[in-house]
Amino acid sequence: MSGLQQIEGSLAVAQAIALCRPEVVCAYPITPQTHIVEGVCALVRTGKLKNCEFINVESEFAALSVAIGASAAGARAYTATASQGILHMAEAIYNAGGLGLPIVMTVGNRAIGAPINIWNDHMDSMAVKDAGWIQLFAETNQEAVDLHIQAFRLAEELSCPVMVCMDGFILTHAYERVDIPTQAQVDAFLPPYEPVQVLDPAEPYSIGAMVGPDAYTEVRYLAHEKQLQALRLIPEIGRVFEGVFGRTSCGLVYSYRTEGADVVAVALGSVNGTIKEVVDAMRADGAAVGSVSVTSFRPFPLEELRVALGDAKHVVVIEKNLAPGLGGMVASDIRMALRDTPIQIYTVIAGLGGRPITMAALQEVLAGAGDGKLPDMQFLDLDHGIVEHEIIRSHRVRRSGPTAENILRNPAATIAQAEN
Amino acid sequence: MAQDSALQRVKFYQTGTHTVGNRLMDEEARSVQASMERSNAITSGHRACQGCGEALGARYALDVAMRATGGQLVAVNATGCLEVFTTPYPETSWQIPWLHSLFGNAPAVATGVAAAMRRKGRNIKVVAQGGDGGTTDIGFGCLSGMFERNDDVLYICYDNEAYMNTGVQRSSATPATARTATTPTVGGAPGNVFGTGKNLPLIAMAHNIPYVATATVAGLHDLEAKVNKAIDMAGARYLHILVPCPLGWGSAPCDTIHIARLAVESGFFPVFEAEHGRVTAAHKIRRQLPVSDYLRPQRRFAHLFRKGTEDSEGVATLQRMADANIERFNLLGERKSP
Amino acid sequence: MVTAAELLSMAAFFEDKHAQAFPSFGSERMGAPVVSYCRIDDSEIRLREPINSPDALIIQDPTLLLSVDVFHGLERDGFILINSQRSFEELGIAEFVAKFPFGHVCNVGATDLALKHVGRPLPNAALLGGFAAISDEIRLASVEKAIHQKFSGEIGQANVAAAREAFESLKAA
Numbered sequence: 001m002s003g004l005q006q007i008e009g010s011l012a013v014a015q016a017i018a019l020c021r022p023e024v025v026c027a028y029p030i031t032p033q034t035h036i037v038e039g040v041c042a043l044v045r046t047g048k049l050k051n052c053e054f055i056n057v058e059s060e061f062a063a064l065s066v067a068i069g070a071s072a073a074g075a076r077a078y079t080a081t082a083s084q085g086i087l088h089m090a091e092a093i094y095n096a097g098g099l100g101l102p103i104v105m106t107v108g109n110r111a112i113g114a115p116i117n118i119w120n121d122h123m124d125s126m127a128v129k130d131a132g133w134i135q136l137f138a139e140t141n142q143e144a145v146d147l148h149i150q151a152f153r154l155a156e157e158l159s160c161p162v163m164v165c166m167d168g169f170i171l172t173h174a175y176e177r178v179d180i181p182t183q184a185q186v187d188a189f190l191p192p193y194e195p196v197q198v199l200d201p202a203e204p205y206s207i208g209a210m211v212g213p214d215a216y217t218e219v220r221y222l223a224h225e226k227q228l229q230a231l232r233l234i235p236e237i238g239r240v241f242e243g244v245f246g247r248t249s250c251g252l253v254y255s256y257r258t259e260g261a262d263v264v265a266v267a268l269g270s271v272n273g274t275i276k277e278v279v280d281a282m283r284a285d286g287a288a289v290g291s292v293s294v295t296s297f298r299p300f301p302l303e304e305l306r307v308a309l310g311d312a313k314h315v316v317v318i319e320k321n322l323a324p325g326l327g328g329m330v331a332s333d334i335r336m337a338l339r340d341t342p343i344q345i346y347t348v349i350a351g352l353g354g355r356p357i358t359m360a361a362l363q364e365v366l367a368g369a370g371d372g373k374l375p376d377m378q379f380l381d382l383d384h385g386i387v388e389h390e391i392i393r394s395h396r397v398r399r400s401g402p403t404a405e406n407i408l409r410n411p412a413a414t415i416a417q418a419e420n
Numbered sequence: 421m422a423q424d425s426a427l428q429r430v431k432f433y434q435t436g437t438h439t440v441g442n443r444l445m446d447e448e449a450r451s452v453q454a455s456m457e458r459s460n461a462i463t464s465g466h467r468a469c470q471g472c473g474e475a476l477g478a479r480y481a482l483d484v485a486m487r488a489t490g491g492q493l494v495a496v497n498a499t500g501c502l503e504v505f506t507t508p509y510p511e512t513s514w515q516i517p518w519l520h521s522l523f524g525n526a527p528a529v530a531t532g533v534a535a536a537m538r539r540k541g542r543n544i545k546v547v548a549q550g551g552d553g554g555t556t557d558i559g560f561g562c563l564s565g566m567f568e569r570n571d572d573v574l575y576i577c578y579d580n581e582a583y584m585n586t587g588v589q590r591s592s593a594t595p596a597t598a599r600t601a602t603t604p605t606v607g608g609a610p611g612n613v614f615g616t617g618k619n620l621p622l623i624a625m626a627h628n629i630p631y632v633a634t635a636t637v638a639g640l641h642d643l644e645a646k647v648n649k650a651i652d653m654a655g656a657r658y659l660h661i662l663v664p665c666p667l668g669w670g671s672a673p674c675d676t677i678h679i680a681r682l683a684v685e686s687g688f689f690p691v692f693e694a695e696h697g698r699v700t701a702a703h704k705i706r707r708q709l710p711v712s713d714y715l716r717p718q719r720r721f722a723h724l725f726r727k728g729t730e731d732s733e734g735v736a737t738l739q740r741m742a743d744a745n746i747e748r749f750n751l752l753g754e755r756k757s758p
Numbered sequence: 759m760v761t762a763a764e765l766l767s768m769a770a771f772f773e774d775k776h777a778q779a780f781p782s783f784g785s786e787r788m789g790a791p792v793v794s795y796c797r798i799d800d801s802e803i804r805l806r807e808p809i810n811s812p813d814a815l816i817i818q819d820p821t822l823l824l825s826v827d828v829f830h831g832l833e834r835d836g837f838i839l840i841n842s843q844r845s846f847e848e849l850g851i852a853e854f855v856a857k858f859p860f861g862h863v864c865n866v867g868a869t870d871l872a873l874k875h876v877g878r879p880l881p882n883a884a885l886l887g888g889f890a891a892i893s894d895e896i897r898l899a900s901v902e903k904a905i906h907q908k909f910s911g912e913i914g915q916a917n918v919a920a921a922r923e924a925f926e927s928l929k930a931a
Contacts, residue, residue, distance in 0.1 A: 006771035008764070023539040024532060053535045057528065058565035065525035065562065069496065069532025072519050075539050077532065091522055170806055175767045175779040199494045199517040199533060201544060204427075208520030209507035273804035358807045 001048070002182040009141035009171045012178040013106060014039025016145040018049040019186040020104075020152045022078040023193075024070035026055040028063045031118045032168035033080040033108035040078075060085035064092035064105070071101040072207060074198040076152065078103070082168055083110035086124040090131075093161075097132025098223065099208060100196065102155035102162075104148065105133075109269065109320070110168040111353040115404040119354020120168040122268060122320040125297070126329050132223045134162040134230055135298040137268040139254075141171050141178050146249035147295075149181070150237050152190055158233060159196040160226050165297075167270040167320075169354065181245055189244045227299040234296050252301040254293045255308050257283060261290030263369045264309055266334060267318040268294050271350070271357050275318065278362045289366050294330070305337040314344045314369040318362070318380075320351040327377040344372075350380035427515045428463045430456050451644055452484045459486035459515065461495075466513040468505040471673025473663030473680065474578040476637045478502055478549065481576055481661070484647040486516065489545045493651075494519070494533055498526035498550030498559060501585040501665075502578060524558035526550045527566035530573040538572075545651055546572065552579040552593035556620050567627035570655045574647075577620060577658070580665035588668040592618040595688075596741075597734045598720045600668070605723040614737060621694070624658040628697040631655075635691060636662040638680035642703065646693065662689045670719025682714040687742035690749045702749045711739045761908070762816060762882040763794035768904035769886065769896050770798045778803045798895060814893060816885050817841060818868075823849060835859050837893045841881050843867035864892050864931065866924050875920040876913065883909075887921025891928035898925050 001015055013036050017025070025044070027037035043049040057063045060081050067077040081089060086107065096103050107125050111117040125135055134154065138144035144166045151162040166172060197207055211219055231252065238250030256272075257279050258264055265275050272293035282289045292308045294301070309315050315338065319328030326332075331347040338345060348365055351357045361380050368374045390407050394400040452458050461482035468475035485493055494517045497503045503520050506513045521529035530548035537544045548566075550559055555577040566573060582600045583589040590600040596614040599605045603612040624632040631650050635643040643661065650657045664680050666673045683689040684703065688711055691703035712735055715721040723729045746752055767777035775798050782793040795809045814837035815828065822828055823840075832838070838855065842865045846852040855863040866888040868881030876883075883905050890898045901921055906914045 006768045006777060024535045026532070051539055053539060055531065055535060055569070057531075058568070059561060061525060062528040062562050062565050065521065065528035066532035066535070068521070068525075069519070069529035069534075070536040070539075071532070072529075073494065073533040073536035073540075075532075075536030077536075092525065095522055170780065173781055175764045175777070176803070177771060177776055199519055201492050201494070201517055204515060204517040206507055206512040206514045206518045206520070209512060210504065210509055210520075212509050215509065270806050274806045277805045356807050358810070359805065 002180045004177060004179050006175055007178055007180075008035060009144060009166065009174050009176065009178075010035030010108075011039045012141050012145050012180060013148060013166070013172075014043065015180050016148045017078055017106075018043045018052075019181060019183055020078075020149055020190055021049075021076065021192075022052055022104075023075035024053050024055065024067065024077045026057050026063045026066040026070075026077070026079050028057050028060045028081070028085065030060070030082050030085040030110075031108075032110060032120075032172045033082050033085075033106060035172065036080050036106055036108070060089040061092055064089040064096065064103070067103045067105075068092060068096050068099070068101055071096075071103050071195075072099070072197070072199055074193065074195045074200070076156075076193045077101075078105070080106035080108065082108040083112050083118075083124045084116075086128060087112065090128060093128045093133065094131045095208075096161045098219075100132075100159040100161075100223075100226070102152075102159055102193070102195075104151045104155055105161065105163045106148065107163050107165045108168040108172045109165050115353075117353040118168075120170050120320070121352045121354065122165070123322070125163065125165045126321045129298055129329070132160070132227075133298065134158075134160055134227075134234075134296070136162065136164050136296055137294065138164060138166045138171065139270055139272045139293055139295075141166070141174065141176050142247075143249050143295075144171060145178055145180065146241065146245070146247070149186055149189065150241055150250055154230070154233060154237050156193050157237070158226060158230055160230065165269065170270045179247075185244055189241065230296075230299045231301060231303075234299075250295070252294075252296040252304045253308050254295060256291045256293070258290035258292060258308060258312070260288055261312055262288045263314045263316060263366050264289070264312040265291040265316045265318055265362070265366060266294060266305075266309070266330070267291070268297055268330065269320070271318055271320070274357060274359060275362060278359050278366065281359070282363060282366060287367070287370060289370070297330070300333045300337075302333075302337045305334065306341075309334070309338060309343065310341065312343055314346065314372070314374075316346045316348055316366060316369045316374070318348050318350050318357070322349050322352060344369075346374045347377040348380050349378070355381060428460060430458060430460045431464070451480070451641055452487050453480055453640070453644075458483040459491060461486050461493075461514065461516045462506055463513045463515055465511065466506045467508045468501070469665075469667050469673070471666040471676045472501075472505070473637045473665060473676045474502055474551070474580060475505065476640075476676065477578055477643065477661045477663045478576075480637075480640055480643050481647045481659070482516070482547070484644045485545070485547055485574070485651045488648050488651045491516075492542075492544045493517075494537075494544055494546050496521050496526050496530040496533060496546065496548045498548075498554035499523040499585075500551035500554050501580070502549060502551065504585050523554055525562050526554060526559055527562040527571075527573065527575055530575070531566055531569070531571040534572045545574070547651070548573050548575045550575075550577060551584070552577060552581055553583040553591045555579075556592045556618050564623075564627065567624060567629050567656045567658070570629060572654055572656070574650050574657045574659065576647075577660045578663045579660055580663050580668060582665070582668050584665050584668045593620070595738070597724055597731065597738065599670075599723065600720070605729070610723050610729060610731075611721075611734075614734075621658070621660045621692075624660075625694045625697045625699075627656070629656040629658060630695060631657040632660075632694040633658075633692070634660045634662070634689070636680040636684055636689060637664070638677050638684055639691065639703065642691070668720070670722065671717055675717060679714070679717055682709060682717070685709045686711045686714045687746040687751055688714055688738070690745040690751055692749050699749060702751055704753060705746065705751045708746065708752060711735065711742045762818065762885055763796040765882060765886055765901070765904045765908060766796045766889070766896065767798070768907060769890075769900035770796075772900040772903045773897065775800060776803050782808055812836060814838070814889070814895065816889060818881055818885060820844070820849060823851065829854065835862065837889070838863040839885060839888050839892060840865040841868040841885060843870065861892060864888065864928055866928055868920075868924060871920040871923050872917075875923070876916040883917035884920040884924040887924035888928050890921075891925045898922065
């Protein structure tokens with residue numbers, strides 16, 4: 001199984017999970033994570049993944065709940081979800097984060113309804129970004145494999161759950177070249193799970209009791225402190241990883257050709273690949289551009305980003321999320337990192353619901369940033385005609401119907417109808 | 421943490437006169453609670469109301485389970501009265517490993533604990549606990565999932581027939597006509613509506629799980645026997661215990677056991693056992709009491725009898741429900757023992 | 759079509775190339791029109807956008823010629839392989855294909871070959887065998903290796919036979 005393979009991202013991740021010797025895997029299907037859990041299931045059934053129970057549960061809420069019970073009882077636990085599933089298990093996500101249980105979960109990033117949409121964006125991870133989990137974003141399927149392996153070690157050392165985010169379809173369903181490590185390598189890197197807290201009759205205690213106003217703030221401070229610890233631990237673990245596996249696939253942020261760059265793009269996940277192509281093309285034409293990919297979104301590496309972006313004049317944040325009425329969530333955090341600088345920060349909302357992000361569109365945006373012509377916030381590749389017509393149409397008549405279902409109908413015809 | 425305080429032994433006065441009175445019985449026939457050596461899984465000092473049926477039931481159930489498993493037991497607890505009154509921060513009255521799940525996922529969390537124990541090769545049994553709200557309402561989906569997978573968990577529902585911890589709101593286990601904060605005794609149809617009812621023990625049986633039983637705090641030996649039997653079995657097991665709540669039911673704290681007995685003897689709460697979907701045993705009623713005998717001592721039913729708001733039809737419907745239970749479970753046949 | 763792009767990417771992998779295959783719509787259902795893409799390069803492929811200017815096009819379902827602009831963005835000297843035994847005139851694209859270099863646009867009855875060798879109307883293997891014949895992008899041996907990796911035993915052999923026959927027939931033409 002190990003070595004270089006041309007393989008679907010999901011199946012590569014399934015193999016990586018299996019190499020980490022999880023003891024309890026619980027799954028509820030949702031596009032686009034299904035192939036991952038199916039892959040792990042097959043490995044359990046065929047005996048390739050030993051001493052692991054694969055439990056089919058009745059909802060995502062149950063899936064993470066089973067993982068919580070298993071982890072609290074001392075077993076290495078794993079699950080995967082996306083989109084609506086993350087919301088359905090949201091209460092449990094906060095529970096695991098608050099209790100500090102080292103569960104690892106894959107998120108196959110997918111948009112959240114309404115409107116329902118099965119394609120990629122980051123709204124699902126963003127919805128729970130402050131639940132106390134560590135959130136790592138993979139740029140490639142190789143990185144997805146490598147981050148999962150690091151995730152277990154990180155989670156268990158810190159006693160904190162980790163979600164590894166990989167773009168749905170773009171990564172999960174893409175066949176690409178991936179180097180799958182050997183069991184010996186992973187065993188050398190990832191020791192057996194040693195719990196900080198565990199349900200054990202030999203040493204009984206109560207876990208998860210109510211905490212009153214007199215101590216709650218302190219408990220929450222310690223969760224905050226744990227995220228700060230993670231900022232130190234993530235690069236450390238990355239260095240150990242490099243030593244064992246021979247490649248750099250880790251860390252908090254990654255800079256690409258930012259030396260002397262006036263314009264720097266920042267993004268999470270797979271779009272960074274396209275961005276690097278754009279940087280190379282623009283550099284070849286003499287433009288001073290670079291990019292930074294953020295691997296660790298939580299903890300958010302304020303200091304590291306300040307250093308990585310500090311010499312730029314314009315920072316363009318390419319966001320696969322939307323805070324309606326405001327802009328992008330990543331840009332807000334970037335602004336905090338760059339708060340004492342005169343750097344111009346722009347939000348570009350792109351790729352929502354799986355809309356492709358093209359080199360051409362990105363090139364136009366980065367060039368515009370260089371010319372100082374970008375608005376603070378914009379939607380990439382927005383069809384202005386459609387939205388303008390819909391705004392007019394819905395103002396003209398009260399019962400204008402559901403937006404999504406009407407938006408692509410002939411605007412002139414619907415307005416005429418409304419006027420009759 | 422455990423090193424701070426050694427496990428607390430039972431103090432003599434804790435066992436109370438009912439159990440001290442067991443002096444007349446053979447030792448083997450005495451309840452586990454009567455023993456000074458009981459595990460004291462829920463030690464004294466918890467904040468339950470005076471006369472709390474749930475505290476009584478849980479204490480009995482868990483000490484039996486601890487004895488039967490030699491102390492190899494973990495408890496998972498849904499949010500609710502039991503969870504709240506046993507863990508007044510920063511204290512806990514639990515002397516066994518205990519995990520508070522969330523409100524709606526105790527069955528699923530317990531499933532995870534059981535799976536972990538298997539993976540670790542540890543023969544440790546798992547008990548999941550919740551009130552009626554956490555079991556019949558918000559936890560229903562997870563419970564059904566646990567049943568369907570036949571996960572190795574004993575689930576105990578302490579049924580006080582409303583969301584008591586949050587101030588007595590109606591749950592799907594609240595009996596028709598009962599007063600709660602969300603089914604107040606005002607307006608044209610006071611109290612809880614006559615719905616179709618949600619019989620969790622029957623629903624559990626419909627999943628064909630290895631063991632389903634009902635019990636009350638009026639039959640404490642019976643309760644202990646059922647937990648003792650259930651804890652040793654494998655697979656999904658469900659125990660539904662009627663635990664009167666003096667606060668929510670409006671009954672006297674000293675009447676908790678008495679009222680539970682009235683529920684049983686009127687047929688309103690049938691006590692039975694079932695295995696794989698079939699009733700295997702039922703507690704026979706010595707002498708059927710009219711259901712109004714059960715209703716009258718509880719202020720939550722007072723409006724049914726109060727001048728001006730009498731509802732003889734409501735009472736008659738409740739009587740028919742009790743009669744239907746008696747027929748369905750054959751509760752009036754020959755008793756096999758005294 | 760998803761399996762064909764994946765198979766092609768695997769064939770490229772066996773030639774030590776980098777390849778990236780991905781579906782455009784990715785629905786798990788069968789029956790909806792699906793486009794899938796494959797990029798092949800000698801070095802790491804970082805670009806993730808859908809392919810707008812393909813160098814080659816494999817049309818598995820020729821009925822789509824009527825309803826979808828399948829040729830959109832195709833390079834002037836690109837390759838087209840159509841799963842059909844009808845002539846270009848019959849398909850209504852004779853004028854269009856005349857603009858392409860000789861030998862770049864071919865058709866092959868891949869579904870029929872699949873039915874003949876495998877017993878099921880799944881033309882992917884034959885299409886790739888045909889593609890190996892008309893372009894220099896991939897060798898037949900790599901296609902066969904990819905087929906064996908994805909389809910075991912007799913099914914693999916049968917698919918390989920279909921691929922070979924497609925290859926031979928297009929090489930001869």
